[in-house]
Amino acid sequence: MMNFGNLTMWLALIAICISSASYLVLNVKKNSTVARGAAHLSLFCFAILVTIASISLMYFILDHRFVYSYIARYSCRDLPLEYLISSFWAGQEGSFLLWVLLSSWLGLILISKARDMEPQVMLVYNLNNIFLMILLIKQSPFQMLSFTPVDGNGLNMLLQDPWMVIHPPVVFLGYAAFAIPFAFAVAALWRREYDRWVNAALPWTVFSFLTLGAGIFIGAYWSYKVLGWGGYWGWDPVENASLLPWLAGTALLHGMILQKVRGRLRKTNFVLAAFSFLLVIYCTFLTRSGVLADFSVHSFVELGITGWLVIFMFVFMAISIGLLVVRAKEIRSVKEAANIVSRESGFLAAIVLLSTSMVLIGLGTSAPLITRLFGNPSKVSTKFYVDTNLPVAIIVLLLLSLIPLLTWGANKVSKLAPRLIWPVTGGVVSGVVTLWNGFPGAGVFLLSLFAGAAVATNLFLSVKLIRKKTIASSAAIIHLGVGLVFVGIVSSSAYDRTQKVLLPQNILKNVMGHEMRFNGAAISTNTKGMWLHLPVSVKSGSHQFMARPDIYSERMRGGQIQRYAHPHIKRGLIRDLYLSPVEYEPGQKNAHSGSRFYLEKGKKIRFHDYELTFTGFDISGMMHRESSGSVSVGADILVSYKGGNPVKVKPVIRIGGTREETNKVKLPGPQQAYITLVKVDATAKAIGLAYEGPACAAKKDAERSCPALIAEISVKPGMSTLWLGALLILAGSTIGISRHWPK
Amino acid sequence: MSKKSYIIGGVVIVFAMVMAARSFKSTLTTYVTVKEAKMTDQPVQVAGIAVQGTKKYDFDRNVLIFTLREDSGDEMVVEYAGSKPANFDDVNKIVVIGKYAPQKQVFQARQLLVKCPTKYEGRVKGK
Structure with a gap:
């Protein structure tokens, strides 16, 4: 149905097509200012239209x-504002719109950064946007119901959750950014300039690495x-879907730096750039098309865009493979004398x-x-x-603890040796700590050993480089982060x-x-459901706090x-x-509060932590019948708490009046527990008592009948280290962007 | 690079590929029936419902125990050490992934997925 939202999206598709057509013209007529103007204007319109579509969706929400x-x-x-906003990207259609939106904005920045490569770069980049627009129109967030x-x-x-408000925008920013190194790579093949694109694309690769990594x-x-x-x-498909392009992008990052510094890997970098972008599409296909529907608990349901995603993928695959095959012969990389002990080999190994x-x-x-076949x-x-x-x-970490100490080209072992103190110390410390906590198996032990070594080496380098020249410390900080992770x-x-x-x-x-x-347990409700609050007070050593799972x-x-x-x-x-709360068991109803039980005279019974013996009635209250016509009857009871000395208590009931009156009597012991005399049976020489107080005794058999929380408690060491490492990776890559930003 | 290093590299790559392929094959799990699950020592996945009233916890051994009944009516006892998905008691379909231990006569699940009849596309995990 054509409504305002759909109309803007169709117009946006038209605009981006015009922009692409103009860039095609610009590729033929290199100096056509008309074509250039049209390309820019329509691209600008595209971004505006997509923005309008997004704003209107947000407004409608x-x-x-x-x-x-x-x-x-x-x-x-009744959603609070922040979650109303994030419902924009809660589903497939909205998240595609978000993707296009971010992609269109990046495109505007890209125009100025692509310089003379613009016609080719933007054409490829636009093609991606065209496909995204088609998917979006096929799966419009503006589809209307009949009521x-x-x-x-x-x-x-x-x-x-606040983190889920920002997670999708960050991931899609990364997804959108991966099209940029790809666009540069294709443009470079097209223009037969096999080196220059690396300088221009490198900061964008770092940017993709940063954003997708953050996501x-x-x-x-x-x-x-x-x-x-x-x-x-x-290892869920949706998680892997962001990890795969990220790994490819990380490999590309290393390749590009190696090409920038040493002129190597010209061909490989094209392959890697294509791979990281194709993986974005492939992973979108995996998680969004429903092909894994039975296997991922959270892949988006089948929505009938599978065909388009496959076409999308094959077109880009054909472009990259085709161009690479045509140009492969003329791409020459610098051949270097093999220095096994050098930074270059480390980069190659990393890739x-x-x-x-x-x-x-x-x-x-x-x-x-695969298995379906x-x-x-x-x-x-x-x-x-x-x-x-x-x-x-294991190998990655081993290399991370050694390679950063090396220089480009040939390395003298004599120069290297004194620096080995860092990885060796780190490895030894980590190894000892690991063994102290129990041998985890050979593989994990090695991993831990080298992780420690990598941390030490890169900590040393980070500190050294930050002092010398902060901007040069990006790699060391990222690698330190990887070690810590x-x-x-x-x-x-x-x-x-x-x-449990x-x-x-x-x-x-x-x-x-x-x-x-x-x-x-305590209960609170909202219009849709209810919370079962399950507070647990926790004391570890001198430290005490209240855990509030629900x-x-x-x-x-x-x-x-x-x-x-x-x-x-x-x-x-x-x-x-x-x-983590697993289950709440309300327990048997009468065990909770006001549970009643009978006591026969002279018989000792156990109840929770108490032993009670009913020794006899106290009928002294019957002697003075009151005007209301009621009488008081007391029951003498001996109570001992947890096998302690028996204490005499006397609950009283007043009967015969307009209503019964009872008094609550506290039981001995530290707990707030009370009994009330609720029934007197003189012929059977028995009394009925009501109990109020802590429902449960520490007795094993009593446990099943009282309210209980089944919880899963874990102690997880190293989580802070992991998050710290993640932060360092992100901080390091932020520095890396400015380091490689073309001046 | 010398010929020798190529050969060493080739051997390493082939070795790695064989190891990866073996791991791939050995961890592949396919949907089977309860009967089939009891016959094989391969990891498999079985779908069914948790029979009401059979769920219990063994706190000493840290496991959740319940009886799984598939559509055909066949049943088996399942033991699961991981976290119980929050929706376990509400869903009508449960998928257990793991191996059957014939000597104990229990299916030891490594992973437990709940299929929820929900309107949401969101993620519900049971790992």
Whole structure:
């Protein structure tokens, strides 16, 4: 249906096509100012139109126009502002729009940065935008329903987190940016200038590395914080979809630097640039087309854009392969005398290793597609990714601890030797600490050893370079970050201790050295569902805090219940305490409060932590019948708390009046526990008592009947190190952008 | 580069490829029935429902235990050490991935996925 939103998108498609056509003309008539003007103007219009489309979608969301199917599916009236905003990119259509939006803005910047390569660079870059626009029009966020729902479905609870507000824009900025090195690479092949493009494209490659990297880390952090399964990386296709182009981009980054500095790898860099961009499309295809629907728990559902994505992919593949084949012969790289011990070999190794890892992860992620060709579609388990990437990671870290110490060209061993003190010290320290905590197996031990060495080497270099010339320290800082990330990965995965525990209400339990007491459930509600707040007071050593995990459940349209368990994380410098609620058991109803029981005279019974003996009635109150006609009866009871000395208590009941009156009597012991005399049976010489107080005794058999929280408690060392490493990678690459920004 | 280094490089690459292929094959899991799962020692995935009232926790061994019943009516006991997906009790389909241990007569799940009949496309994880 043609409405305002769809109209702007069609106009945007037309604008970008005009821009591309003008660039085609400009490629033929090199100095046509008309063509150049038209290209710029239409590109500018494209960006404006896409921006208008985005603003109107955002406006419709904020204005709750549920007649738009997309808005009805992903937002609702009572969402707070920040999540109304993020519902823009909660689904497939909106996230494509976001992608195009960011891509169009980057395009405007790119015009001025491409300089004389502009006609070719922009043509390729525009082609990407044309495809995105086609996908977007096929899957328009402006599709309207035939009626207007009163309210929308709302935003998935899991996405209602500040990190998920910024995660998609950051990832799509990275996705959009990967088209730039590709555009430069194709332009370079076209123009037969095999070197110059590297200088122009390098800062953009670093930019893609930074943004996609940031997106990955934000996603991992969110997964750890929100999903409650205690991990940060699950090798899920959607996660791999951002990791694959990132690895390819990292390989490209190394290749480009090697070409810039030493004039090598001219051909390889074209391949890598093409690969990183094609992987963006391939991964979009994997996660958005529904081909993995059965295998990824969160790939977007099938929406019928598969065909377009495949065409999209093949066109770009044909362009890159075709051009490369045509030009391959004339591309010459500088041949150098082989210096095995040199920085160059390190760069080459980095490219090989990153590519290996990329191929392995790509293979694993594509497993359902590959195996479909031979029969039953199957997927690989996470073990595949871990097992195959472990040796790669070990070598990467080993190299990271040595190569940065080398210079370009030939290295003298005598000069190198004194510097080895750093990796050796780091490795030894890390090794000793690892062994101290228990041998984790040969592979992980090596990983930890070299991670420590890599940290030490790059810490030394970072400090040294920051002092000398900050801008030159980018690589050292990134590599330091990588080392720290791996230290974090090793310690949090090999030394994670997880325990499922039953925490009965108000009973102190020792869980891995922490005193924990579940304080009972509290309920709060909103219009859609309810929170079960499950506070647990935790005491570890002298430190005490209240953990507040909760379980949120809401009823869906179809009547099913959707549940979300929110963990509580107590962060620490060395280790995190992760408390994830699994289940709340309300317990047997009468065990909670006001439970009643009978006592026969002279018989001792156990109740919770108490032993009670009913010794006899006190009928002294019967002697003076009151005007109301009621009498008081007391019961003499001997109570001992946890086998302590018996204490005499006397609850009293006043009967016979207009209503019964009872008094509450506190039981001995430290707990706030009371009994009330509720029934007197003189013939059977028995009394009925009501109990109020802590529901549970520490007795094992009593545990099942009282309210309890089943929780998963884990101690995860190294998480702070991991996030610190991630931050350093991002900081280092930010410095890297300015380092390589063309002057 | 000398001929020798090419040969060494080639051997390393071939070795790595063989190892990767083996790992790929050995971790491939395909959907099977309960009957088939009990027959093989390969990791597999089985879909079914958790039979009501069979869910329990073994806190000493740190596992969640329940009986999985597939559409055909066949059942098996499943043991799972990971985190229980929050939606476990509400969904009508559960996929367990792991191996059957014949001597213990229990399916040891390494991964547990819930298929939720939800309107959302969002992620629900069970790892």
